[in-house]
Amino acid sequence: MEQYIIKGGNPLVGEVNISGAKNAALGILAAAVMSNDDVLVENMPNVNDTNILLQAIASVGAKVERIDNNTVKINGANIRSLCIDDGFIRKIRASYYLLGALLGKYKRARVALPGGCAIGSRPIDQHIKGFRALGAKVSIENGMIVAEADQLVGAHIYFDVVTVGATINVMLAASMAEGRTVLENAAKEPHIVDVANFLNSMGADIKGAGTDVIRIRGVKRFKGTEYAIIPDQIEAGTFMCAAVATKGDITVKNVIPKHLESITAKLLEMGAQIEESDDAVRVVATRRCHPTNIKTLPYPGFPTDMQPQILIALGLSDGTSIVTESIFENRFKYVDELARMGSNIKVEGNTAFVTGVSEYRGAKVTAPDLRAGAALVIAGLAAEGFTTVDDIHYIQRGYENFEGKLRSLGGMIERVNSEKEAQKFKLKIG
Ligand SMILES: CC(=O)N[C@H]1[C@@H](OP(=O)(O)OP(=O)(O)OC[C@H]2O[C@@H](n3ccc(=O)[nH]c3=O)[C@H](O)[C@@H]2O)O[C@H](CO)[C@@H](O)[C@@H]1O
Ligand SMILES: C=C(OP(=O)(O)O)C(=O)O
Numbered sequence: 001m002e003q004y005i006i007k008g009g010n011p012l013v014g015e016v017n018i019s020g021a022k023n024a025a026l027g028i029l030a031a032a033v034m035s036n037d038d039v040l041v042e043n044m045p046n047v048n049d050t051n052i053l054l055q056a057i058a059s060v061g062a063k064v065e066r067i068d069n070n071t072v073k074i075n076g077a078n079i080r081s082l083c084i085d086d087g088f089i090r091k092i093r094a095s096y097y098l099l100g101a102l103l104g105k106y107k108r109a110r111v112a113l114p115g116g117c118a119i120g121s122r123p124i125d126q127h128i129k130g131f132r133a134l135g136a137k138v139s140i141e142n143g144m145i146v147a148e149a150d151q152l153v154g155a156h157i158y159f160d161v162v163t164v165g166a167t168i169n170v171m172l173a174a175s176m177a178e179g180r181t182v183l184e185n186a187a188k189e190p191h192i193v194d195v196a197n198f199l200n201s202m203g204a205d206i207k208g209a210g211t212d213v214i215r216i217r218g219v220k221r222f223k224g225t226e227y228a229i230i231p232d233q234i235e236a237g238t239f240m241c242a243a244v245a246t247k248g249d250i251t252v253k254n255v256i257p258k259h260l261e262s263i264t265a266k267l268l269e270m271g272a273q274i275e276e277s278d279d280a281v282r283v284v285a286t287r288r289c290h291p292t293n294i295k296t297l298p299y300p301g302f303p304t305d306m307q308p309q310i311l312i313a314l315g316l317s318d319g320t321s322i323v324t325e326s327i328f329e330n331r332f333k334y335v336d337e338l339a340r341m342g343s344n345i346k347v348e349g350n351t352a353f354v355t356g357v358s359e360y361r362g363a364k365v366t367a368p369d370l371r372a373g374a375a376l377v378i379a380g381l382a383a384e385g386f387t388t389v390d391d392i393h394y395i396q397r398g399y400e401n402f403e404g405k406l407r408s409l410g411g412m413i414e415r416v417n418s419e420k421e422a423q424k425f426k427l428k429i430g
Contacts, residue, residue, distance in 0.1 A: 002392055003391075003416060004380070004388070005386065005414050005426065006383075006386065006413045007385070007386055007426075008362060008386075009384050010412065011410070012243060012409040012410055013250070014251070015250075018235050019232055020229035021045070021190070021191055021194065023234075026049060028195055028198045028229060029053050029054060030053065031101055031198060031202075033102070035224055037222075037223050039227070040067070040224075041072050042226070042227065044072055045398075046069050046070055047396065055088065057098075076105070083109075083111075084098050093115060093122075096127060099147055100127075100172030101172045103136060103173045104172050104174070105176055110147075113140070117370050122328075124165070126160060126163050127170065128145075129157070130173070131147050134149070134152045135150075135151060135153045135177075152174070153179060154177045154218055155182075156181075161185075162187050167186045167187040168191075168192060171199070172195075172199070175216055175219065176218055177216075184212065186212050188300065192214075193209045193210040194230045195209075196214070203219055203222050204216070205217040231256055233256075233259040233260060233303070234305045235398075237310075238378070238399070241267070241313050243283040244272050244283065245316060246285075246381050247286060248409070249284045249285075252281050253279065257279075262302045263302070266310060270290050270291075270313065271290045288358075290319065291317040291319035292317075294310060294314075296324070296325050298327070308375035309378060310323075311345075312375045315344075316357065323351070324351050325351075332352055334373075337368070340363040340365055341360040341363045342359070359383065360383035361385055363387060365390070366389070370394045370398045373394040374398075377402070377413070381413065386426060403415050412429050
């Protein structure tokens with residue numbers, strides 16, 4: 001099993017290019033099959049989740065052509081099966097976008113129930129409610145979500161909770177329904193806007209994405225398009241927190257600073273210096289950071305996908321912070337792992353009381369999920385001594401060339417496959 005070996009204690013310094021947003025890419029790649037013409041998607045993050053989705057798209061007959069590392073051409077003209085199920089697709093969350101896309105285009109689909117990070121119960125009732133409101137019959141049969149409709153008809157849908165997945169999924173299906181759909185209490189994340197912009201570039205008629213009311217007029221068919229995915233807000237935020245945790249100086253490049261505002265605001269409160277330009281943000285941290293309180297919220301609030309990474313920095317602050325996780329009920333599992341590194345954190349329900357320690361000490365830890373895994377890597381880079389992070393396949397789901405980017409900032413990190421390789425790395429860097 002692959003693991004990361006890290007020798008910590010060095011500030012991370014330099015510039016890093018941020019990849020395309022995983023959570024936008026997943027919606028966009030699924031949506032691409034709705035056109036029968038060529039769709040070129042640029043700035044696609046080359047990560048396990050996008051690769052699994054592309055394999056699934058290809059397995060039902062869509063043409064998938066890799067142009068280069070971050071560009072793919074998709075043509076959905078010859079889709080021959082509307083049933084998507086394999087061991088891999090069951091592991092990712094965004095498999096459910098194929099349901100919305102295929103239901104919209106062909107009025108029926110069967111897709112395995114989604115997986116994704118085990119961070120809470122993650123129901124899909126709002127997706128089902130939305131599809132049903134459009135006139136589909138939806139059932140769960142042997143681990144598959146089955147949706148079919150004689151005709152999809154636009155509807156007025158009020159989501160009971162603010163949900164990214166259901167907003168995108170119902171938007172996909174409604175974009176090819178008859179007539180008008182209004183989505184109320186819609187999620188406003190940048191990737192919702194990106195998926196809507198992508199659909200519009202194929203000929204959809206979607207207005208209001210980025211606000212909590214999205215209005216969609218269904219169209220009969222989509223044309224081809226060329227589209228570049230937005231930069232990844234969460235990857236950028238992860239490197240920004242790494243700068244603070246390691247008392248470094250990192251410029252994240254190819255970003256949209258507006259998307260990072262909730263993260264920037266918290267890092268400023270923690271005492272970091274921040275410089276913004278049109279498409280870059282520099283984070284400089286010269287001394288131990290200050291504590292602050294954080295509550296995760298839907299956009300434009302502080303993202304739940306950034307909670308573990310900022311908590312790693314707060315765990316080294318000069319006081320006590322309160323971090324409240326309001327989106328997923330089980331997103332503090334990594335705190336037990338961090339305790340092995342000498343942290344002082346107490347979790348009660350959805351709240352973590354984080355008392356800063358002067359340093360982390362290297363230890364052997366296991367990544368429980370994607371963002372917590374990345375957070376433990378940052379802890380390792382900030383820690384004294386060697387850290388081993390196991391189960392790094394979680395991290396590879398969503399970070400492109402994570403260790404390469406960290407190395408370019410001076411991080412001493414190696415991906416190894418055996419104890420022998422681990423020892424070799426340790427001997428090399430001493
Ligand atoms: C692939 C992808 O884009 N994943 C992101 C997406 O996940 P995902 O789309 O699964 O998350 P949602 O925004 O849907 O979930 C938000 C909240 O709504 C609840 N809920 C959701 C759907 C539903 O039908 N019923 C329901 O009750 C969830 O349990 C959760 O408490 O948004 C999350 C919140 O920003 C991020 O952490 C994930 O990285
Ligand atoms: C939770 C995440 O992803 P997913 O919804 O795909 O599990 C994430 O990206 O942090």
